[in-house]
Amino acid sequence: MRHRIALVSAFIAVLAVAVWLWAGAADAGAWVNRLLGRQDGTWLAMQERGLWRVGMDPSFPPFNLLDEQGAVVGYDVDLARALATSWGLELEIVPIGYDSLLDALKAGRIDSVVSAVPYDPRGTRDYGFSPPYFEAGVRLAVRAGSPITGVAALPPQALVAVEWGSMGDLVGRRLQREGAAIELAPYATPDEAIAALAEDERISALLLDQVSLRQAQGRGVAVEAVGPALESNPYVIVAPLTATVLRERIATTLADLQAQGVLAELETRWFGPIGDYSR
Amino acid sequence: MERLSGGVRRLRAWMEETRARRWVALAVVGLGVAIGVWVLRPPANYVPLGPQRHVETINPKMGIHTRLTDEVEAWKIKRTLEMVREMGAPWIVEYFPWAYVEQQPGRFSWNHTDLVIDHAERQGLRVIARLGFVPEWARPRNTTPLYLDEERFGDFGRYAAEFVRRYAGRVHHVIIWNEPNLALEWGYAPVDPGKYAEMLRVVTPMIRAANPEVRILAGALAPTLAPPGSPDGMNDLLYLQALYDLGAADYFDILAVHAYGWVADPDEPAHPEAVNFRRTELLRAIMVANGDAHKPVMITEGGWNDHPRWTRAVRPGARIDYTVRAYAIALEEWPWMEAVCLWAFRYPWDTKNYQDYFTFVRTDFEPKPIYEEVQRYSRGELAGEVQP
Incomplete structure (x- = not known):
């Protein structure tokens, strides 16, 4: 009887480990590598040179841009520096055109990409993606203090501003197809759509990407996002698929930075503060 | 016992x-x-063709480059072509890679090609077939599928001849090769109008012998301002003139043009030092100057991109405006233009780079606003101003 209990216990333990590995627990790869004595070459190389080489395309403010001296600055630079510092490493920024960033990573020219790169499910075969650090998707925004709390709370025939042809426009047309009784008011640019919401009482809401919306808030426009992203577009950090230790470190440190309020601080620094609308 | x-x-x-x-x-x-x-x-991937349909449009020159080469599922092929019809575009350009069809010399596999042609025909679409992409057996080791030796031009010609023979009466237009003025598209060999002219000289008679009705498109040159001697490519205007100088005029019936607008609106005047939509008029002028005024032109790639970060992109609204205007220019101002097939209708999967912002429909078939606005144009619902 005792023998049978031991056998069943062993079977359950093996099954649990198998399920954990199969489910792709966040640090499963690193754990297995440690167990097998395998090492993460990217992480080791970073330790040896005391440097984290990060690829960035400095053409997407406020995440990556060039300052007056030609240095790369922005949200992503500060985020990468915070990560590097927490690991006791220096940060080296390698400016690379956006469409070559992942190729450079694959070729080993850089250790990671921190450049407002959207998560790509297909890319998971080739690259390791971190948890998101910024949700750039389409949000429903309303004037500060508006009683509207989401799409379902929009009044019938509500006029919703969009940038014509944009993702916000696409989401608005999708909502219409799905039965939402809204009318879209198209504008040529995001700024015109934002101004319409702020100044035109006939406009009830706005559908806009979170980057443009957050920039407007930083400029003092009294608009606020309500409800979840209606079209998700999360920005992630990309590392080599084989860099299991580095990826684990990125994930845990990002979580720490989030918990410590550092990500919120970076957002305020680079987008400007959001007014207190006491929702 | x-x-x-x-x-x-x-x-x-x-x-x-x-x-x-x-x-x-x-x-x-x-x-x-x-x-x-x-x-x-039932045939693998069997999807009923459905009833015969016809394209309804105010502009019979409207077209689009589909991208069904890597689309495996028949229902997606059918849905793509249905949506092209519903958008109001009677023309499509589609790529039929030689390497996919003739994986071994003389053994042709037409399953996927049949699928595309059958569904396109049933949707009432006219197919302009782009031919190229060399199988491994027809090229030296360590070359790309865009490289072809002169001694293999006959093999390519046999594939093209088989293609037009198989689809006689159904496919009336074929494009020979793509952007031969770019090193990338020429297998990273030095760009050479003479070699392309020789390709036309070998392949065109084989096609005409197999199906005299088919019309042969040549050129499909990439618009580029590459300086003389550039390893990347050759200026398309110079390349076309070189083709005429080499006597290539006898070996094509229609000039295929790639007309990208980058950040310029479609009414920006043509200029030899500018890549814009009306650069097409400069290519046309070269045709006329070389006695080819009687031949038409087809735009087999082109259009605008609305990626938020790409330096050659425009705002999404401008992209809609320019696209509709481009179709209108072809109809109203260019009698020598037969079709405008812009790049690209839909990709089988997201590329997650600027390329995604050329498409009209998302990979999940959700129409982008540009699709719906172009559809409104084709139905005559856009009177005058396009912009909001």
Whole structure:
């Protein structure tokens, strides 16, 4: 009887480990590598040179841009520096055109990409993606203090501003197809759509990407996002698929930075503060 | 006792023989069923073609480059072509890679090609078939599928001839190669109008012999301002003139043009030092100057991109405006233009880079606003101003 209990216990333990590995627990790869004595070459190389080489395309403010001296600055630079510092490493920024960033990573020219790169499910075969650090998707925004709390709370025939042809426009047309009784008011640019919401009482809401919306808030426009992203577009950090230790470190440190309020601080620094609308 | 055991042996033998016969009979029946199922099976990826449809549009020159080459599922091929029809575009350009069809010399696999042609025809679309992409057996080791030696031009010609023979009466236009003025598209060999002219000289007569009705498109040059001697490519205007100088005019019926607008609106005047939509007029002028005014032009790639970060992109609204205007220019101002097929309708998957922002429909078939606005144009619902 005792023998049978031991056998069943062993079977359950093996099954649990198998399920954990199969489910792709966040640090499963690193754990297995440690167990097998395998090492993460990217992480080791970073330790040896005391440097984290990060690829960035400095053409997407406020995440990556060039300052007056030609240095790369922005949200992503500060985020990468915070990560590097927490690991006791220096940060080296390698400016690379956006469409070559992942190729450079694959070729080993850089250790990671921190450049407002959207998560790509297909890319998971080739690259390791971190948890998101910024949700750039389409949000429903309303004037500060508006009683509207989401799409379902929009009044019938509500006029919703969009940038014509944009993702916000696409989401608005999708909502219409799905039965939402809204009318879209198209504008040529995001700024015109934002101004319409702020100044035109006939406009009830706005559908806009979170980057443009957050920039407007930083400029003092009294608009606020309500409800979840209606079209998700999360920005992630990309590392080599084989860099299991580095990826684990990125994930845990990002979580720490989030918990410590550092990500919120970076957002305020680079987008400007959001007014207190006491929702 | 002996007699008894002999009887038992005979009985056993009979039983074993019967069992064996039964198994054999069972195996034969099983095989017959399997063969029957195999013979009667619907074609792989079977999707009903549906009723014959027709494109309704105010602009019969409207077209789009589909991208069905890597689209495996038949229903997605059908849905793509349905949506092209519903958008109001009667023309499509589609790529039929030689390497996919003739994986071994002389052995052709037309399944996927048939699927595309069948569904396109049923949706009332006219297919301009782009031919290229060299199989491994037809090129030296360590070359890309865009490289072809001159001694293999005949092999390419045989593929093209087989293609036009198979689809005689159904496909009336073929494009020979793509952007031969770019090193990338020329297998990273030095760009050479002479070699492309020779390709036309070899391949075109083979196509015409196989199907005299088919019209042959050449050129499909990439618009580029590459300086003389550039390893990347050759200026398209110079390349076209070189083709005429080499006597290539006899070997094509229509000039294929790639007309990207980058950040310029479609009414920006043509200029040799600018890549814009009206650069098409400069290519046309070269045709006229070389006695080819009687031949038409087809835009087989082109358009605008609305990626938020790409330096050659425009705002999404401008992209809609420019696209509709481009179709209108072809209809109203360019009598020599037969079709404008812009890049690109839909990709089988997201590329997650600027390329995604050339498409009209998302990979999940959700129409982008540009699709719906172009559809409104084709239905005559956009009167005058396009912009909001």
